[in-house]
Amino acid sequence: MPLSLYNTLSRRLEPFEPLEPGKIRMYYCGVTVYDYCHVGHARACVVWDVVRRYLVWRGYEVRYVQNFTDIDDKILKRSRQEKSTMEAVAERYIQAYFEDMARLNVKEADEYPRATHTLDGIKRLIHELETRGFAYPSAGDVYYSVKKFADYGKLSGQKVDERQTGASGRVSEPEDAQKQDPADFALWKSAKPGEPAWESPWGNGRPGWHIECSAMVRDRLGETIDIHAGGNDLIFPHHENEIAQSEAVTGKPLARYWLHNGMVNVNGEKMSKSLGNFTTIRQMLDAPNAPDPMAVRMFILQANYRKPIDFTDEGIAAAQNGWAVLQDGLRFGGEYGDRLGWAGNVAPQADAIAHFRAAMDDDFNTSSALAVLFGLAKQLERARNLLIHEGTAGDPTAVLESQWLTLVDLAGVLGLEAQPESQERADSLSEAAIAALIAERTEAKKTKNFAEADRIRNELQAQGIQLIDKPGGLTLWHRV
Ligand SMILES: Nc1ncnc2c1ncn2[C@@H]1O[C@H](COP(=O)(O)OP(=O)(O)OP(=O)(O)O)[C@@H](O)[C@H]1O
Ligand SMILES: [Zn+2]
Numbered sequence: 001m002p003l004s005l006y007n008t009l010s011r012r013l014e015p016f017e018p019l020e021p022g023k024i025r026m027y028y029c030g031v032t033v034y035d036y037c038h039v040g041h042a043r044a045c046v047v048w049d050v051v052r053r054y055l056v057w058r059g060y061e062v063r064y065v066q067n068f069t070d071i072d073d074k075i076l077k078r079s080r081q082e083k084s085t086m087e088a089v090a091e092r093y094i095q096a097y098f099e100d101m102a103r104l105n106v107k108e109a110d111e112y113p114r115a116t117h118t119l120d121g122i123k124r125l126i127h128e129l130e131t132r133g134f135a136y137p138s139a140g141d142v143y144y145s146v147k148k149f150a151d152y153g154k155l156s157g158q159k160v161d162e163r164q165t166g167a168s169g170r171v172s173e174p175e176d177a178q179k180q181d182p183a184d185f186a187l188w189k190s191a192k193p194g195e196p197a198w199e200s201p202w203g204n205g206r207p208g209w210h211i212e213c214s215a216m217v218r219d220r221l222g223e224t225i226d227i228h229a230g231g232n233d234l235i236f237p238h239h240e241n242e243i244a245q246s247e248a249v250t251g252k253p254l255a256r257y258w259l260h261n262g263m264v265n266v267n268g269e270k271m272s273k274s275l276g277n278f279t280t281i282r283q284m285l286d287a288p289n290a291p292d293p294m295a296v297r298m299f300i301l302q303a304n305y306r307k308p309i310d311f312t313d314e315g316i317a318a319a320q321n322g323w324a325v326l327q328d329g330l331r332f333g334g335e336y337g338d339r340l341g342w343a344g345n346v347a348p349q350a351d352a353i354a355h356f357r358a359a360m361d362d363d364f365n366t367s368s369a370l371a372v373l374f375g376l377a378k379q380l381e382r383a384r385n386l387l388i389h390e391g392t393a394g395d396p397t398a399v400l401e402s403q404w405l406t407l408v409d410l411a412g413v414l415g416l417e418a419q420p421e422s423q424e425r426a427d428s429l430s431e432a433a434i435a436a437l438i439a440e441r442t443e444a445k446k447t448k449n450f451a452e453a454d455r456i457r458n459e460l461q462a463q464g465i466q467l468i469d470k471p472g473g474l475t476l477w478h479r480v
Contacts, residue, residue, distance in 0.1 A: 003058065003361045006306060008235060008258040009155055013363060018226045019256060024055055024062045025221040027255070029213055029230035029238065030112070032069040033093035034078045037100050038278035039296075039311050040231070040264040040271040046297050047261045047305045047364075048229050049106045050414055054360050057413045065220045066109040067213060068094055070116050071206050074274070076195065086196050087116075100281040103293045105415045113216040115207060119198050121215035122207045125249060126187045126200075134248045138178040140190025140203045146183040149244040155258060156236035185241055187211045210241035217254065218246065228255035232306070233270060235260060262308045271311060279311065291316050294416050295323040301366040301414055322374075323416075324464060328479075329377025330411060330418035332384060333404045340397040349406040352376055356410050366414065373414070376407040388478050389468070429463050438467070438475050445473075 002015040018024045028048045031041055048066075055062050069075075070090035079089045098108075115122075126142055129135035134148050146152050146160050153159050160183050175189075176182055186208040191197030197204040217225055223246070230239065239258065246254040263270045266277045285293055299319035303309045333342070352372050359368035383393040383400050393400060411417070437456050444452040457467055460477070468476040 001358065001361055004363060005257055005259060006363050008232075008260050009255075014257070016257065018060065019224060022059070022061060024060045024227060025225040026052065026055075026062060026064050026227040026229065027213070027217050027221060027225055028064070028066045028109075029234055030066040030068055031093075031097060032072050032074060032209075032273075033090045033097065034072065034075040035093060035273045036096050036280040036282060038264075038271055038273065038280050039284060040278070042100075042104055042281050042296060043264045043300045043309070044231050044261050045101055045106045046104060046300045046415070050301065050366060051227075051229070051259070051364055053107065053413050053415060054364065058357075063221065064109045065111045065113065065216070067216050068097075068112055068114045069209060069212065070094070070114045071196070071212070072115075072209060090114075090116075096282075100285075103285060104281065104296060105293065105417060107415070111220055113220055115212040118212055118215050118219060119207070121219040122211050123200055125211060125215050125218065125245065126202075126207075128249045129187065129245065132248060134244075135187055136180065137202050138180075140205060141175065141178055141186055142188040142202050143179050143184040144187050144241070144244060145180060146185070146244065147181060149248050151247065152244050153240065155243055156240050158236050158240070185210060185237065187245070210238055211245055213238070213242050214245040214254070217242075218250075223250040223254075224252045225255050227257050227259055229259045229261070232260035232262060233272075260306065262304075262306050264311050265308050266311055268310075284316075291320045292323055292327075294327070294418070295320040297415060298323045298326070298370070301370060303367065305364055305366065322370075325381065326373055326377050326407075326411065326416060327418045328384065329373075329380040329404070329407050330416070331421055332380040333401070333408070334420060336384070336387060336393075337401070337404075340393060340400065342397065342401045344401075346398050346402040346405065348409065349376070349402050352403075352406050352410070356413075360413075369410070369414065373407060373411055373416075376403050376410075379403055380407070385478065389476060429460075429465060434460065434465055434477060438477065441467075442473065442475065 002017075004013045005016050006012070007014045028044075031037060052062055052064050068090070071086065075086050075089050079086045082089065126135060129144065130137070130142065135142050135144050175186060188200060188202050188205050188207055188211075190203055190205040195206070197206060217228070228239070228242075243254050265271060269275065269277060271278045284290065284296065291299075295316065296319070299316055300309075302319060302322070309315070352375065356369050356372045359365040359372065362368070379395070380400065380403060383395060386392060386394045437460055441453045441456040444450070444456065460467060464479050465477050466479070468478070470476060
């Protein structure tokens, strides 16, 4: 069975075939660096990280490039507010990006081009567009003439006259007067006094946003790439404009597969820096009762990557519970492997691998892939309970070893890794505290105060302690 992907360009599922057998060139439109990354960015970065990890696991050699937009009106505005420079603002948030994504276990890209490092490529591309009649200079700016590109709208399905000028929020009003057509967009903008500027044949200025990605893709990956990824908020106009710029020059498709992640919404609206309705990754992970970063990955991967998800505390809490189950499964080998005499020479679980692969081959169905992981973790959980309560694991030890190894391997494809338990136990309930609460509960039951007994059971449950009532009034417990 081939891997099939939903291609925004064709609006259908397509079997995936890279241009060059065994090799994949992939580009993801990264962040504009004027603030900390929010949960929406976490989603986009985790989704494409998983896609990349899966493609590598499936045997492809993947070259993954992600840009930083470090020239932009919004960065400039922030630097003015801070009486700083565009460069300093960008540098700070690029650094923060790396810190936040490392916490979420997002693998680093092979390359991180920046607009400020791509000026030669950008100017070359604008020059070629001009030579071919797709671009025109106007009072120090250069614009792309949308009407000249017959295929304009093929990705988004939007026709030129439906286009709303300024839909990206990046085209300012005064520019309109300089355009031949309101649908045209800026490739180069002249600098106003005091603004950062680069020399060019059209005068001192800075590149527009869309042209940087066309230039970076061409410089780093070539004229046609396999996968171009980004959030679906970028389909129009950003990706439409990238196609118009690149394909007008090369005459070749810019990307064979256009993949788009759905948005993280807040009350039905896109979480976004410019709307100000965002929770940063660090606010979320540093809050009291913060979720485990792996639970945040689970929150993201439980949804279909193309659908919107609402960011709610309940959603994160549910993911935290799910993660607790997987985490226990992932820790099983460290806790019991020696005791069970594991020798490290078992074959993985072929069935589980086949199911996982079928799920991921179906347009990266990560929620079905997680179900395979839960299946394995549940079996290990059963074995753990038997070990705790009966002193024997039930299944043959080689089966458990194989389940555990498979679980660790497949979880790794989703970027889910468990820390050793010792790091966490420090701040969880001590055994003495648990024993004291169980004694209180036993007392409450004796006096028929069942409400109090239930309250204690729930309190322990909330702290990850499961009680098991045995005949004769004995209560056992284990951590879930
Ligand atoms: N809420 C979101 N959910 C999922 N992906 C998002 C979300 N917001 C942005 N992205 C994706 O993250 C990447 C970087 O986006 P960008 O830096 O433009 O963030 P932004 O919050 O939309 O900023 P701005 O509001 O300034 O446009 C893009 O691929 C974009 O599609
Ligand atoms: Zn882009």
